[in-house]
Amino acid sequence: MMKALILTDGKPGHFNQSVAFCKNTGIDYELVDVNYRSKTAKALSYLLDRMGLYTKKLFQVSGLESQTSGFDLIISTGSTSFYPNKVLSKELALPNIAILNPQGYRPDFNAILCPAYDHPPKRNNVIELPLNLCAADQTFFEEKAEEFEQKHPAKGPAAGFIIGGPNAVSEINAAELKEQLEKAFELTIGCERWVTTSRRTPKEIEALIESLPFDYTLINSRDSYNPVPAFIQLCDHLFVTSDSASMVSEAASFGSARVEILMNRQLKTPNKFQELFQGLEKRDAVHIFDGTLGRADQKVDLTPQLQLALKRVS
Structure with missing residues (x-):
């Protein structure tokens, strides 16, 4: 080896x-x-x-x-x-x-x-x-899904929401996010709704999340448990805010969920996040949420690129 x-x-x-x-x-x-x-x-x-x-x-x-x-x-x-x-x-x-x-x-x-x-x-x-390398494999996601189901046994199909915060090129607006989430709820009737925030999620966004009828809620500032791998493995639909290239890359690489990007308010455009999402959208790996659900469930396999890199050093 x-x-x-x-x-x-x-x-x-x-x-x-x-x-x-x-x-x-x-x-x-x-x-x-x-x-x-x-x-x-x-x-x-x-x-x-x-x-x-x-x-x-x-x-x-x-x-x-x-x-x-x-x-x-x-x-x-x-x-x-x-x-x-x-x-x-x-x-x-x-x-x-x-x-x-x-x-x-x-x-x-x-x-x-x-x-x-x-x-x-x-x-x-x-x-x-086409996206960031992710330090995980399928076994990791399966194990994390089993761990999550001990905490919250799923009662049917699920829609997961991964909520971040502001970054260098965008801000997260509570009123706009509320509108996106309410529309997503309308489109996922019959699914459980699970949500997790991140370490960058502002207090006002946390308050918004807690005001909505999610079936499972994780507020990162108060609970260090990370349910994201389980969401990726178990959810039928996965909604991810647009502030984390690594989180979107994970969602587009693993599991079988249809991935929706909830766009934050862009402060600088074009930017690298938009370029990432546009490239993945062309691959049917993500859908930029526009009030409708896409069918973007094609996962990106980087094996050919990684094998080519290995040839360069062999």
Whole structure:
């Protein structure tokens, strides 16, 4: 079995994508932490990369000293890890993979996996993805569904609602969301309605959620349990607010639900979230909710893209 050295900046949204690559390709892996010694050191890394100069003096690596052999490749996600990836790739003589667009650095990794909405450079080593990599497999969702059913035994078909909050390009408006939810209720008569909020959900949105007759309600600020994997596995319809690319990517990758995107109020347009949804809509993987229910239940399989990346490093 191949084994990967995953460099992580400690951000779950980043290292989970590196882990996802390994899980989806059957590669063993170990994680080590990397961080720059200062903000100046990170800024300098861009310049040194442009000059073709690579030094470990700019960053720290935790836990690698005793395990510098036995790896077949290096994988990393996110800007903090890209320069260390190159340095260690050269030091250990290992091929490397970057996940997400290494903007500002030379795109000379052996393979780069990047969502199309990030507009990566057009190069032979760049493999565009229609959505984000998700660090899970079907067994994980089945186990989480069983766990959820111990808490809330389903009495029939279900419609799940995953409610987020504002992000850099949009805001979530209580009045507009209320109108969307009421219409969704009309369209899902005969289904149980389950809802969960996120850590970014504002108080006024939480109050709105609690005022509506959901059959199951999880308010994230008061309960850390995560029912999202169970929703993805069990629901016939899944409504997801438009603020999380990772959440939409999970819904479009797993389960069998028809996925509806509840659009937040856009503050900047066009933006990468809109590009993601439009691309997935063309694949029948999501439907942008317009007061009607779509039939978007086609799940995206990234196996061909991930296998192509592996060929680049073999």
